[in-house]
Amino acid sequence: MARRFESARRGVTATLDDDERALLGGLLAEVSELLDDGSVPSTDPLEALVGAGGPTTPPADPAVARLLPQGAKDDPDAAREFRRLTEKGLRARKRETLERARATLERPGALVLDAEEAHAWLVSLTDVRLVLAERLGLRTDEDADAVLAEAATSTPEDPRVWMASVYDFLTWLQESLVAALMERQGRR
Template identity: 50%
Template sequence: MAHRKAPFKHSRAGVQVNLDDQEREILVHLLGQLDELLDDGRPAGEVDPLEALVGMRGTTDETPPATPDDPALARLLPDGNRDDPEASAEYRRLTEYGLRSRKRSGARTAAGALNRPAPVVLSSEEALSLMKALTDVRLVLGERLELKTDEDAESLHQRLWAGDEAESWMATASIYEVLTAWQEHLVVAVSKKL
């Protein structure tokens, strides 16, 4: 039986991507969904140039952005202080735009790199962008799967093998498991590169 190559491997040129075309396509699709989830609907032309430069939004807005209603988005854009709503609102006002922008930019950088024709070799910047974006995708999927504790995450594999869950849960959980394995390989490859 032939052994499959690690999905990501350190090389002299960078981090070699050993995912097949379909796997890369799925990952690019997930990164696109992450980018869409982080879109606040505010047209780029409405962003004050100074705010964009320093990564802050709301310095001129009277009302800070609210905590997202979507629990998965709230995981990506957490409150700064759960015990003090006023401090949390100020934190969100000063940081949310920059955080959204950085996360979206990282997802786009990773997707662009993965869309190149094979063989794909990631630069250090692209590999770090992919690593961060994979974390964000896994946070979203984990929230959708209601993984709240380490025990929930550990029982995921057992629940998958039992096969007693709804088909949509099984599909999401399978993707979560695969992304977890890929991210572990990517971390190893990046750590060898640094």
């Protein structure tokens, strides 16, 4: 059973059992796959360097669109141009971060994260939670309350109950990571 992140001499640590590691690793891999647009890296050196040359329209999947939001809500032309210039690079960075977090799960023993790994976990947990939130229809606190009420009266076999409990677990894990990092910062 998971033990919250805590500040330690070598970084931040948490204890996860094999099932929790498998769950987290699977979720991180699934979100990375969602972000894979199947595009081939550009042969234009400048385009490859800055990650430009991407699509100009938002992703069709609402969960991916939530991970890659519009850059300018009130100016469609600016939003298209911003997306063209940034989406490829953002997708690549998010996938690298998800992989960095996932790789830490392969180490034996307690999960011990240095500062860069902890940052990767914070970003990755946010991305996984955003995807789950979109799948659950969570936009407001009231939405979250409604999903919790629904989960309380539904059967455990209901996929929404499972997604809600995973979302809750990820929220708890992320909150404990933030608290451990704040504690470390307070010691400096």
